[in-house]
Amino acid sequence: MLITLTRRLRRLLPLALFAALPAFAAPWQLSGSLGTHDPHIVRTSSSWWIFETTDNQGLAVKYSADGRAWTQGLPIFGNGLSWWRNYLPSDKTAMVWAPGCGEWKGNGYCYYAVSSFGSQKSAIGLATSAGGIATGRWVDQGPVLTSKAGDSYNAIDPALAIRANGAPYLVYGSFWNGIFIRPVDATTLKPTGTATNIARDTVNGIENGIVISRVHNGQAWYYLFASKGLCCKGAQSTYRIVVGRSTSITGPYVDKAGVSMMSGGGTLLAQSGARFKGPGGQSLLTNGSVMAWHAYDALANGAPVLFVGDVSWGSDGWPAPVW
Numbered sequence: 001m002l003i004t005l006t007r008r009l010r011r012l013l014p015l016a017l018f019a020a021l022p023a024f025a026a027p028w029q030l031s032g033s034l035g036t037h038d039p040h041i042v043r044t045s046s047s048w049w050i051f052e053t054t055d056n057q058g059l060a061v062k063y064s065a066d067g068r069a070w071t072q073g074l075p076i077f078g079n080g081l082s083w084w085r086n087y088l089p090s091d092k093t094a095m096v097w098a099p100g101c102g103e104w105k106g107n108g109y110c111y112y113a114v115s116s117f118g119s120q121k122s123a124i125g126l127a128t129s130a131g132g133i134a135t136g137r138w139v140d141q142g143p144v145l146t147s148k149a150g151d152s153y154n155a156i157d158p159a160l161a162i163r164a165n166g167a168p169y170l171v172y173g174s175f176w177n178g179i180f181i182r183p184v185d186a187t188t189l190k191p192t193g194t195a196t197n198i199a200r201d202t203v204n205g206i207e208n209g210i211v212i213s214r215v216h217n218g219q220a221w222y223y224l225f226a227s228k229g230l231c232c233k234g235a236q237s238t239y240r241i242v243v244g245r246s247t248s249i250t251g252p253y254v255d256k257a258g259v260s261m262m263s264g265g266g267t268l269l270a271q272s273g274a275r276f277k278g279p280g281g282q283s284l285l286t287n288g289s290v291m292a293w294h295a296y297d298a299l300a301n302g303a304p305v306l307f308v309g310d311v312s313w314g315s316d317g318w319p320a321p322v323w
Helices: 007-012 015-020 082-086
Strands: 040-043 048-052 060-064 069-072 097-104 107-114 122-129 138-147 159-162 168-172 179-183 196-199 206-216 219-228 240-246 267-270 276-284 290-297 303-310
Touching: 040 097, 040 276, 040 290, 048 097, 082 122, 097 159, 107 138, 107 159, 159 206, 168 206, 179 206, 196 206, 196 219, 206 276, 219 276, 267 276, 276 303
Parallel strands: 240 276
Antiparallel strands: 040 048, 048 060, 060 069, 097 107, 107 122, 122 138, 159 168, 168 179, 179 196, 206 219, 219 240, 240 267, 276 290, 290 303
């Protein structure tokens, strides 16, 4: 059912943007530094944060007092780290992809990926900040997971997931055999145990897995959000956001139609519109109430733009489309 935007929102949105948005979606009105790729959204007691992909610097950060007006901060490890160069093309020194960050037991953490397009020569690094994100006391813990040509997975797109009993897991993977999950040590946040393949799409490709948990009708569910298609091609990008769910953090995950995400399943949450193309690179607050994503502006040479919006959960326990 189409949702009519309120008169107040009509006044706030630029006319060109309002005309470009599908009638059933109303992302927040944002301002400030809005260029982004793969935004990972975090809310702490004092601030909102976006951690994002960068091309030739360290781990990029935005911050906001209200989640709407965004300021670009100084990158973490802005000059790069020596070990990164083992996984980067020769013309790059500090390119970092798709970070997954937050706070764990009172300290800040950031998983991040170092790689190049189309390569399985990849590494997931971990940085920690004593006292939380806002202290900025970032210390690199080195690579915690790597991959090479011929491996079943690609070590990029990391994100922490929490089991209902409080146990932490790492979600990661892109294309090849898709998305994986494995336990991590609750103290060091470094991977342990056995990896489980939880999503695969040999036709479209799948990456950027995010797992959150929610209780519906007394049952704890795990929701796997992912991006399918191709990113990073400006207005020609075919990215879209999908979701599946499971009663176990290690799957199997299925979509609303009951199709397994290991067989290409995934219920559509966002796809290209008239102006903004290729929505993807999504992340959610841990309670599933807010999602951040990027999309490419066809009226601005395909520039990637930050979007943030509320997630509406239906009586059936599924999230409604955000776009």
